[in-house]
Amino acid sequence: MFKEIKKSVILFSGLTLICALVYPLAIYAIGNSVFADQAKGSLVHEEENPVASTLIAQNFTQPYYFHPRPSAAGEDGYDGTSSSGSNLGYTSQKLHDAVKERVEAYRTENSLSTSQKVPMDAVTTSGSGLDPHISIANATIQAKRVAEVRGIEENKVIDVIRKSTQQPYFGIIGKEKINVVNLNLTLDREFGKVKI
């Protein structure tokens, strides 16, 4: 038995050295020299300060920005250190109530009539709570509000949406979608930041 334990200890140590130190650190070294931006979190800087990661949703509440999907990450949502879905099932009263509230808020915010259907992604929380994407339908509805508050033509905002739309990979894997963080950054770049 003692011999067996000794074998295990030696082999375990050797494999730990290779798989748990050499391997991840080699990946670290290659990643940070060849794909440094990605390895550090695809951060966007303004005057040297990070303002966003293009992969992670952040909360947008102002009417002149496009709003991301609702989030269940952390207490107030969009918590980058506490990713989470709601984990509510189909027959959950809590889910029912939450969606009802969100539908009403979305309609008010975007001046929709009570008969108008609301896009699914706009009123449901994502898996991670950090989903940076929204559907084209969701963005198109919000375009009117964004244009009005910014005092520009709706067509121009629609143009930005069209340009920011991400296409499927190789034309077959995935669907059209829009990254809210990138979209809002583009808005500010094209039409200037809104001064309050």
Place this chain on the structure above:
Amino acid sequence: MEVFDMVLFALFAFTVVVFGFFIGNYVYKIFDGKKTILDPVIAPIENALFSISRINVEKSQSFKEYTISLMVFNIFGIFILFFILFFQSAIWLNPQNFSNLSWHLALNTAVSFVTNTNWQSYSGESTMSYFSQMVGLGVQNFLSAATGVAVAVALMRGLTGRGIGNFYIDMTKTTLRILLPIAFIYAIFLISQGVIQNLSPYVDITTIEGATQTLAMGPVASQEAIKMLGTNGGGFFNTNSAHPFENPNELTNFIQIFSIFLIPVALLFAYGKFAGNRREGIAIFGAMALLFALTLGSTYYAESQGNVMLSELGVEEGPSMEGKEVRFALGASSLFATVTTAASCGAVNSMHDSFSPLAGGVLMLQMMVGEVIFGGVGAGFYGMMIYALLSMFMIGLMVGKTPMYLGKKIEAYEIKAVIIALLLPSAAILGFSAYAANCAEGLAGLNNAGPHGLSEILYAYTSAAANNGSAFAGLTANTPFYNVTLAIAMFIGRFGVIIPMIAIAASMSNKKTYALSSGSVKSDNATFTIFLACTVLILGALTFLPALTFTAIAEHILMLSGKLF
């Protein structure tokens, strides 16, 4: 049904089969001692490891020797991981100053990662130091997967009349020659797509609107690659492959799903080579593919129906997006969920807790039958062999012939081992679920009420005993009660199957091989494929239909009548 989704499924099937074929040939060469392309680099490292640890590279082990080596190695792994987690605040690479894990969480996590379950009662980004993730959990992502492959190879050797081999050697070869090289290329690809790999403290940002947000960081890519490839499934972050830093786009998502099935499929091709008849491997593959088509079809259909209660509130009709990411949506979420529970992976790219009742039931059923639909690396193969031997035994009894598989008699000893391997995990699932559903500690952790709450409990023990690791994540499992009982279920589900399988491998390897006559029952044709698939379905259904009736099916029926909980 959308055309895009069908294209995705077809592309997935094609890629898995093509790559599985080539990797399968490579796997066979490694374990048959033939020359392979990586020999010049890896052979010296292996030889050094074997000579320092004095492992006899010539001799095949007996059942007892093999079992002792495997258990000592794995239990030692549990000890080491327990201590790393229990003392993590005193070790390096802890920029967020996370405290030590409680004894029960450390125990649960240690058993979880060593048994290839990777159940997580914790949330990675708020619990684990980089050292715990990268070294503690990281090494087990390799070794637990390699243990599974070693046992599968031992069984292939035994069934085809060879000595079962040496645990240490096969485990090391799997790690260094299969897992490590693929993971290396894989991880670099992931970084190129946006998966992070750093050791920085969490980044504070002032958002575009001027609020503050903190982003969790870490060495994710290296972990992510082996997490998928080794069907481990323990995410770096709480939401696993739904988190954009783990799985940023459709391309990484495709590769992640593909990599879950890659080695399990490759092993089937390798098995055909060992048996000296490709069709033996293809017959097993066929049964798995048939079952997979059924489960994927059911999950996809159930999910595509959407949640009627949401559309009544004025939401557009269509699949529910609660718990799903826009970039994955219906097709890629359903595929990921079906693949991850068919295999023993347990990574998720959408929240299974928010799936429709029937889809959730299908995911559970796949785990309940023992994850034999391609299954975990190694575990899927030896798991399916339980059913293959049982099928041949039943066919033999029905037609009145001595039951044989690959020309070797199946006798009382093998059938006893098969029954143990079949009953232990099932007993763990149903026994623990029944107990938890009837005690205060068990009910305290529920996030959903009604039948869906019971589903959360049943899913947890199913996932643990089947060594899957995915969850109906609403369940708060980080309590002494759940941590300890789930750890026991994981241990039983892993070694309660592995040890009987080694026994079968060793016993079969010593048996005389009879030549097939025209009257023998063959195992390399479509009849066997269909019989095998039916055996899995019938045994699974008989054992678990009552439990599923109280959970998934009850919830579905109540949902149709508009009931909320």
